[in-house]
Amino acid sequence: MDRAKVAALAEERLDWRFKAAPAAAWGRSTAEYLAGGPTLDDLGTPLVTLDAGALEHNLATMAAWCAEAGVGLAPHGKTTMAPALWLRQLDAGAVAITLANLPQLHVARAFGLRRIHLANTLLDPAGLRWLSAELAADPELRFASWVDSVRSVELMAEALRGAPAPVAVCVELGAPGARTGCRTLAEAEAVARAVHAAPELRLAGVSGYEGAIAHDATPDSLAAVGRYLDQLAELHQLLLEADLFETAEVWLTAGGSAYFDAVTERLAPLGTDRTKVVLRSGAYLAHDDGFYRSISPLARTTAVPFRSALHGWARVVSQPEPGLALLDGGKRDFNFDLGYPEPQLVRGGGQLDAGKLQHSRVAAMNDQHAFLREAEVAVGDVVRLGLSHPCTAFDRWTLLPVLDSADAELPRVVDLVRTFF
Structure with missing residues (x-):
């Protein structure tokens, strides 16, 4: 490949065309934005990231x-x-x-x-x-x-x-x-x-x-x-x-x-x-937290398995009735063709907690919302979601932030990956 052309992506100016880019990044190149040391908290929701x-x-x-x-x-x-x-x-x-x-x-x-x-x-x-x-x-x-x-x-x-x-x-x-x-x-x-x-x-x-x-x-x-x-x-x-x-x-x-x-x-x-x-x-x-996690040859043997690098992030924006929370990400943001997103952990009050989602599930999705059932969450909490089937995840995002670790208490953004669909 032409390494110079790939490297030149770091000079592309960020603006409103990239839904993963916060307003604070607009007008700056990818390299300039990353030099400022952004974290996950600097990004909005809904969001899909790589690890x-x-x-x-x-x-x-x-x-x-x-x-x-x-x-x-x-x-x-x-x-x-x-x-x-x-x-x-x-x-x-x-x-x-x-x-x-x-x-x-x-x-x-x-x-x-x-x-x-x-x-x-x-x-x-x-x-x-x-x-x-x-x-x-x-x-x-x-x-x-x-x-x-x-x-x-x-x-x-x-x-x-x-x-x-x-x-x-x-x-x-x-x-x-x-x-x-x-x-x-x-x-x-x-x-x-x-x-x-x-x-x-x-x-x-x-x-x-x-x-x-x-x-x-x-x-x-x-x-x-x-x-x-x-x-x-x-x-x-x-x-x-x-x-x-x-x-x-x-x-x-x-x-x-x-x-x-x-x-x-x-x-x-x-x-x-x-x-x-x-x-x-x-x-x-x-990889993923769904179809390929269950069928990959490395999951069916004693080999070291692949790890999911894809995660969705969505915020609780409504709790209109007991046992139901509405997230601000839906079918336009997260893939759903081989299974709904999997609730994994909650970021709220400066803490990470997987126990609050122990019995939860995404029961339905529409264009801009996911219906989260039986989760111990509050309005404003951010939920990390595992995604199934990466082939239909990337095409919803022209820019994907790469986190140093999606498991960290405050993940750092270490790269921005540009896609062309």
Whole structure:
């Protein structure tokens, strides 16, 4: 990445456009504001923050896990859409950043990212021609996207006819009832042969997403994931033996944040000097206090688990009836697609107290409020909330304060992370 462009984010002026930035920060750069030593008490609510210690722990833990397992990591950048965090992942050993659509590619190239894996099929003609021009202009740019039908191959080839550089693609294998991807090995082979025959494209690997196969860690779900990964391995071997791959390095890639242990177990043995087995886990960096906490491979084993780096903060603004408190943060502020926020502790009267929330729960949410039940709180108290599913947390905030420790009595703001959604 272009380190200078990432570093320049610290010079961006803060103002009313960033809902996490208090009025006291307006007109100052990020660097100037941080130099003043702000604390959590200087920020308003509702708010979502990151925890510096948890981020560092998760970066190091995943890097060590991949190194020991002998697999590469191209973390899904769509989770955070934060170039500063992408750079930290690359510095920790990631071989590329995975993205999901054309606007995200535009952000990546604006910050000079040169190793990009698009976990999607890019069919937009203007986007393909732009990408081809980027590839021609930057010999160090490495890119591959997905394709799962002969028709898609035809459309891509047509859009790229006469373009300055070919585009690399991976054949995607799916499963019945799942998301995208060829449904059979025969179909996938036909797509691979169509790519091989198109001079505008280069066959660069085999891809898939096992997270679309299952959504829990029951024995039946783990078995279904295993069967799918075996098919992915079979497809790779089939195309390798048919000599259809056209790039010096071939990727065999799968692995979200729920089953990367199974991916490694089934696919890592296929790695060679040419074949690179690459995980695409993205949620590990921020982790969560919900879905991924329950399903992460490191939570299902004796390994050191990831730590949640994401927290919501909301203030009690009303207690209209016994047992009910209304918080000033709702669906516009906190993610809720894989579970409501989890009440964790209360900041009030200069003290932290988790006991007041022992039997509490967020029972409902609307646009700007959360309905907190059975909590021992008072109007004015600030409640820390654990969040589930980081992929839908970052996109609500263009700026996320990073705290030295969300568990501290008075957390210090040590960084501000800029996102681009």
